[in-house]
Amino acid sequence: MEYDERLALFRQTHLNPFDRGEEEDHLEGGKTPPQYEAKPELFSGPKTHNSDRTMDLGLAEDHFSRPVGSFVASDIEQLKQAIGECKKLILELPEHSERQKDTVVKLIHLRLKLQELKDPEEDEPNLRVILEHRFSKEKSKSVKQTCDKCSAIIWGLIQTWYTCTGCYYRCHSKCMNLITKPCVRSKVSHQSEYELSICPEIGLDRQDYRCAECRTPISLRGVPTEARQCDYTGQYYCSTCHWNDTAIVPARVIHNWEFEPRKVCRSSLRYLALMMSRPVLKLKEINPLLFNFVEELVEIKKLRQDILLMKPYFLTCKEAMEARLLLQLQDRQHFVENDDMYSLQDLIDISSGRLSCSLTEIHTIFAKHIKLDCERCQAKGFVCELCKEGDILFPFDSHTSVCQDCSAVFHRDCYYDNSTTCPRCARMTERKQDDEPYEKGAEHQK
The missing domain is CATH 3.30.60.20 (Wheat Germ Agglutinin (Isolectin 2); domain 1)
Incomplete structure (x- = not known):
């Protein structure tokens, strides 16, 4: 006998779990409800008494008597039918009654069971x-x-x-x-650069009226699918590849100093997130005029130049190496390597003022170690050889100037007021001229 016929016959010989109201009416009227006997070949599970809770959930025993792997299409159909009966019963029952609440709980369990049958949990690899x-x-x-x-x-x-x-x-x-989209991190590893044109639109006709990623047909009228433009790439995408997410677009920041988030596709969103902290923007080459209009950039550039001048002191100082002072910039490692490369996160923090505060604090800690706390670093200071007055000078002091040839440090006013050459450079040149006759004599003897 087919399973559907057996189930139909079983329902005819058993009380309908959704007719509890009729059963209660029989009991209230003093009538004894009719008793039915189930045919043994139609019900494989053991007989249970007081099965009201099971019947409240709307789950017959044969839904759980077999392993998960043995469920067939008929089980899903029966669950769908039970869900439909639950919905109908919920509408018929009085609102906020206990029976309606129990039926809602039963509906939730049925839907979870149906979803579990559609997507069974298997032993998936980690x-x-x-x-x-x-x-x-x-x-x-x-x-x-x-x-x-x-x-x-x-x-x-x-x-x-x-x-x-x-x-x-x-x-x-x-x-x-x-999945048809490759991992964006591979693109970041092989092509660490931004699109620096503002929304380089090429038009839907150049895309053949298809999504730039999955090639689904799209149009501006939304038939068959709405075309959504990515402000980063300038191309159009379908609603599956473009969820109207927003992100800060690097081209708008560099050219307009604009930080308003724009709508981007999913792949651009992930790419921008992975590229956020990568120092790939050389502002002096991309837009050198930006330093003339953004005062915060000039301040940050000066602080970075000072830190680069402090770095040699720390590399030759045992105490600084033990204290690991340079690790305070571990989140912005490029700050101790150069002064002209920026990440998008750097520019965002400059605009908000966070980077200026944190970098000034680090600059103060570094200067305090060199000028006050460490005698070894203090011994590497300079005395202005032009006026031979004042305190010990360091190349990162704001009132000093550094000779480009020998790196000697002078008071800024003394350096620019003196029209002669650097005293240290003059000594080095004189010493070199004095050594030349001895070197020529030694070569002649050989």
Whole structure:
């Protein structure tokens, strides 16, 4: 006998779990409800008494009597039918009654069970590699996420999902074989540069009226799919590849000093996030006039130049190495390597004022160690050889000037008022001239 026929016959010989109201009416009227006997070949599970709770959930015993792997299409159909009956019963019952609340709970359990049958949890591997994505199986069950492939919600309680450790691409386990987008981190590794033109639009006709990423047909009228422009690339994308996310666009910052977030596609959003802290912007070459209009940039540049002048003191100071003073700039390592490269995060922090405050504080700590706390660093100071007066000078002091040839330090006023050459350079030149006859005599003897 087919399973559907057996189920129909079983329902005819048993009380309908959704007709409890009629059963109560029979009991209130003093009538004894009719008793039915189930045919043994139609009901494989053991008989249970007081099965009201099971029947309240709307789940017959045969829904749980078999292993998960043995569920067939008929089980899903039966659950869908039970869900429909639950919805109908909820509308018929009095509002806010106990029976209606129990039926709502039953509906929730039925839907969870149906979802579990559609997406059974299998023994998925903890790590999978697809198109340079390194997907790691997620253990979090309570955080609500959205699948980047199908744009549907990820129900962590009943669905297996993965996150790429490189670009943080999230997707269902069932969607992983449908992924066509390579990992953005590989692009960052091989092509660490920004698009520096402001929204370089090429037009929908140049894209053949298709999404720039997945090639889905799109149009500005929304038929068949709405075309959404990415302000970073200037291209158009479908709603699956462009979720109207916003991000700060580097080209607008560099050319207009504008930090208003703009709408970008998903791939641009991940790329900009991964590139945020990379020092790839050489402002002096891209837009040198920016320093004339943004005073904060001039201040930051001076602080960075001072830190580079302080670095040799720390590299030859035992106390500074033990205290690891340079590690205070570990989040901005490029600040101790050069003074002209900036990251997008640097520019954002300059605009907000955070970088100026933090860098000034670090500059003060470094200067205090060299000029006050460490005798070894103090011994490496300079005395102005032009006036031979005043305190010990250091190249990072604001009132000093440094000779470009020998790195000697002088008072700024003394250096610019003196029209002669640097005294230290003159001594070095004189010494070199005195050594030349001895060197020539030694060569002649050989």
